[in-house]
Amino acid sequence: xxxxxxxxxxxxxxxxxxxxxxxxxxxxxxxxxxxxxxxxxxxxxxxxxxxxxxxxxxxxxxxxxxxxxxxxxxxxxxxxxxxxxxxxxxxxxxxxxxxxxxxxxxxxxxxxxxxxxxxxxxxxxxxxxxxxxxxxxxxxxxxxxxxxxxxxxxxxxxxxxxxxxxxxxxxxxxxxxxxx
Numbered sequence: 001x002x003x004x005x006x007x008x009x010x011x012x013x014x015x016x017x018x019x020x021x022x023x024x025x026x027x028x029x030x031x032x033x034x035x036x037x038x039x040x041x042x043x044x045x046x047x048x049x050x051x052x053x054x055x056x057x058x059x060x061x062x063x064x065x066x067x068x069x070x071x072x073x074x075x076x077x078x079x080x081x082x083x084x085x086x087x088x089x090x091x092x093x094x095x096x097x098x099x100x101x102x103x104x105x106x107x108x109x110x111x112x113x114x115x116x117x118x119x120x121x122x123x124x125x126x127x128x129x130x131x132x133x134x135x136x137x138x139x140x141x142x143x144x145x146x147x148x149x150x151x152x153x154x155x156x157x158x159x160x161x162x163x164x165x166x167x168x169x170x171x172x173x174x175x176x177x178x179x180x
Contacts, residue, residue, distance in 0.1 A: 003043040006142050009149055010054075012047045018063035019049030029062045033075070034094070038119045040140035041102065053145055057111070059103040074101055078110055087132040090114065090125070099125060102141070 021029075021042070030036050041059075050061040050069045060071040067073040078101040079092050091098045099112035108129035113122040114136065124137045124144055137144060 003040070003047055003142055006044070006146050006149075007047065009146065013049070013051065016047070016049030017051070018061050018065075019046055021046060021063065029071075032072075035096075035100065035115065036119045038113065038122060038140055040120065040142040044141055044145075052106075054149055056106045057103055057145070057148075058105075059111075059141070060101070071102070074104070078104075082110075082127075085130075087130075088127065088134070089132065090134075 026037070026042055044059065045061055045063075048059075050064045050066070052058050058069060060074045061069055062071040064070040075093065082088055082092055082099075088099065093100045093115070097114060097116040099114055101110050101112050103111035105111075110127045110129070112125040112127065113119075114125050115122055120140065122140075124139065124141065126135045126137070128134070139147070
């Protein structure tokens with residue numbers, strides 16, 4: 001699944017916020033965190049910018065000036081909070097492999113990449129707020145969003161559509177909501 005498929009079911013905003021990054025800018029961001037980010041994430045940010053998917057998921061953007069949506073701010077804050085609570089059994093960034101937060105849900109769950117192997121193959125780990133409960137999905141961010149928006153039900157993805165953590169709150173008919 002690719003960004004064109006996501007665009008076909010979730011039209012991007014006419015005026016996205018913080019979405020224009022070239023390869024050099026992405027390279028500077030990756031150098032800053034010493035990680036190569038998944039191409040699906042970069043494609044998503046380049047098309048949609050900063051905003052809310054399905055009235056439920058906020059994907060952090062390295063260019064956002066709003067702390068609530070800024071990738072770097074949330075990387076620091078979420079990792080600090082998770083270290084304080086000690087809920088996670090998996091190591092956190094900067095450990096490699098480790099968990100890197102890249103999104104949150106409306107009700108406070110956190111989406112992480114588990115940095116195992118090549119970045120384009122990192123699984124997504126959804127962690128329940130104030131809990132040690134997690135769910136792991138072997139897919140990239142674009143495929144994850146497509147599956148949630150379509151509420152697909154088959155094989156590996158049955159777990160996703162019946163997720164106790166996501167509880168089918170994603171509104172597949174909601175337009176992308178641009179945020180500052």
